[in-house]
Amino acid sequence: MRNIILFIRRFFTFFMFLVLQGISWAILVKYSKSHQAVFAEAANEVTGKVSKQYNTVEYYFELKKTNEQLVAEIKRLYDERRSSFEGADSSTQVKLDSMLRDSTHKGFRRFTYLPAKVVNNSVTNENNYITLYRGRLQGVHPDMAVVGPDGIVGRVILASDNYSRVMSLLNHKSNVNAMLKKGYVSGIVEWDGKDPSYVTLRNIPKSADVKRGDTVLTSNISEQLSYPPGIMVGTVTNVAADNAASNFFTIRVKTSTNFYSLQYAYVVQDASWAEQKKLEAQTPKN
């Protein structure tokens, strides 16, 4: 016993080194699995506050770009407004049913958009994260989808009281179900860590008709998280076959969101998400 104590005392520095390494590894492994870490929420609150202070300066330099983004977004929404369209001239037509909408079936609002200020945003790391100034007290929960003025942004992984941390699309772990606008062929969008403006679309079969410039949208399939279907992901810039034997394309997609100048984002609340997850959990996996 005495020898053991002597041994430990002799190599105390080395043991301390091992212990600290062990703690670091434990934090790292736990975080990679579940995005939870010790003091993560408290730390998020503090780093969020510091980032917000920094952002008050940074935002000033981005005002012009942010304005342009917002004007473009308003233009898009004006275009979608019903009063922008002229209906068919009903005086010369015979209509059997003038009821355009089925008012007997009461629809409900599925997606609610909560605006949030981006206070911290990185594009240069291998795994990038975004901090939003909106947290649990304002109704943000983990696994909510985040979209920007031009397209998808990421997914909430951690929410503290007033700040939330978002896993950016520019993250090795962000797998987003996407589809081609032409033909509705579904695939998966991934980031390879090289260029913050480009992501990779996989699992598109070679039978699909893909060309440069085609639009990629979020799919109506939602395995991991619920993006509203039809939100812009990006445009196709390059189509290449995996290899001769493969049946799938590897498609390079330019993201529609400019991650360099992202200042506002919308956290999307999906009213039917909980129900979908509950149902999927009940049914057997195989």
Next chain:
Amino acid sequence: MSSLVKNIIRFVLFILVQAFVLDKVPQLHQYVKPWLYFLFVLWLPFNLSRISIMIIAFMFGLCMDYFSGWPGLHAAPCVLIAYVRPFLLNVLLPQEKTEFSYAEPSIKSLGFAPYSVYVLILTFLHHAYLVLLEALSLQSGEFLYFIGKVTAATAISMLLIYLSELLFQRKARYRTNAA
């Protein structure tokens, strides 16, 4: 300014500079990642015990982690360089009994060549471990990626370290051994 106050200010400044300046610089290439924050560990004073250096380095790395959003990733390499640091200094410090001793590692206290070796080895160790951890947790390891990123990041870090040595000439206030 006392050594404690100086190092607390450095602690905060290094993290802020890394998180809000160097991490915001648009990337040249995936491999060229400017890391400078670990210089704090390299600049810690001589008279700290090994245990306390490691604990300080761990806390420092963890703070960096919370800013970069990936807990554990920076803490482990910081602890490693804090552990290796005393061994290196034992080898590199001038062995003959000089009249003066300095407070912390610098070009003046070690000499230009030994200081360069000290910085280069620890920078390389830090980057190699960090990139290895990154590759392990991403499960996308490629040999070329590892070598490329470690080499490029070490080069850019060395450049940044020399620049900061030039910009911030630390007043190497020495004390006599007798005191």
